[in-house]
Amino acid sequence: MSASILSQWREHLQTARRRSPHTVRAYVATAQRLTERLALDDWQGVAALSTRDLRGQLAARRADGLGNASAARELSALKAFVTYAREQVGADPGTAPRLRGPRIKKGIPRPVTPDEATNLVEAVAESGGEDWIGLRDAAVMLLMYGAGMRIAEALSLKASDLPLGQTLVVTGKGRKQRVVPLLPIVREAVARYAEACPHLLTGDSALFRGTKGGPLSQGMVQKAMARARKALGLPDTATPHALRHSFATHLLGSGADLRSLQELLGHASLGSTQIYTQVDAAKMLEAYRSAHPREKD
Template sequence: MTKPTPQQAALLAEWREHLIHARRRSPHTVRAYTAAARRVLVECSLSDWNAVAALDVSAMRRFLTRRRTEGIGNASAARELSAVKAFVAFAAGEDGDTAIARMRGPRLKKGLPRPLTPDEAVHLAQDVVARATEDWIGLRDRAVLLLLYGAGLRIAEALSLTGAAATPAETLLVEGKGGKQRIVPVLPVVQDAITAYAAACPYPLHPAGPLFRGAKGGPLNQGMVQKVVAQARRALGLPPSATPHALRHSFATHLLSGGTDLRSLQELLGHASLGSTQIYTRVDAAQMLNVYRAAHPREKAG
């Protein structure tokens, strides 16, 4: 792909800074949104903010068509459109009305989250301890996974916790998407896991510094957690859907099965809309149907 011009590179740098500092997006989102902006700048020959704000529907459709020829599917095309919409909206400013803001992306068939069973979640957390190269690293990984399963945190939220969270407490102040804060209760088993890790960690955990450290002392990154979970799920014979994020799905599904109401679950998960939380009612119903089919005599006989 053609390199961006110096003018385009300057726009990208400004966009990236906005995503990091003003929008407080995750590193993954920053990379994806910056890459999409880079592609649209280069392919549509846009060199200043006015040109970006004026990007029309026809040009955007041609851009997405070219991306399709590169092999991206509906989900990727929808993400690309969403990223470019945000980029164009930033160029237009708060009062700007852009042509592509009303563009609709391809229809996506929403799949249901695939939670783990309680036993699978526990075994996953135990396995990362057993296969860790050092004791403190195993305790660290267990604490991270228990925060995902026991408190419903996103992986980025868990890794953004500071050393202040090492002090045992019944609640945690979590900063979610868009800088939105929420308070989540912390189960004793999760508190104990964090305390055990903090006691074993060879690096000082300053209140304003990262709680979870990598092997060399820097902040722990998402890729390492994903790698550890992938190794553990293969060892346990779990499906590819058993990812760190699946532990958050499990938290939500198991709470809903236990009688938690949707509004409370929405608050615990940090969802902006109730619609995002309602998908878990479908998961619960699907699980009930599977149990029925496995247990009902007529189903077995048929």
């Protein structure tokens, strides 16, 4: 019976909540650990869980070495699961257990400089082995740095999106759509890859392909970035996602307003975008300390 409620939970997350595949996997895994530990096999049992039960589940996970950030995500998944269970049995979802998660210190993104971004794209293009693979990886990187796309958004593009125009409709988290402008250098990079790609790019098939013709995975992009990062002597923080951070930071430093940046990045709340003001302020302070004569005394 437990498998049945987990299947229903997965279906709810995929269809009704439209969660990403990664989130679905994480939420279902969390629910499975809970139901197995407490031997729950129906919605009534899950709906009856108390704050003490959830605290005990988190304590058990903490004993496994779960950190603060992971514990906060786990708690969010547990509360969503119990709330859904209460809806299934006709109970008031608002009376679901209330439990505060651990405090998470929000880290400031570590963007790369414009020169580093350019060098990374060039290094990726040169380290692909086959020419078309280098062109492919460079095109993906430029979509993140030149258009602020998430890696999953870039890899979700279809062959039918070709040829790219001056703007592109991107479907981000929560199936939320936004329009992003595409610079000529980004469009040209994608066009060069598409022309060189040995696999047939038609219809709703994936635009970016692996060596055997299947959809390109995030892991392959991350490996390409790691090789380029190592070759250039850059820190481990120079990840594919850092290119998106760089897109945001450089735009903000050039005078873009937060609301426009929020739209370009596809953030649901302005609070998620405001972290880039901290990045810009940190860079200004660093420049001040390195240039001000009193700082050198």
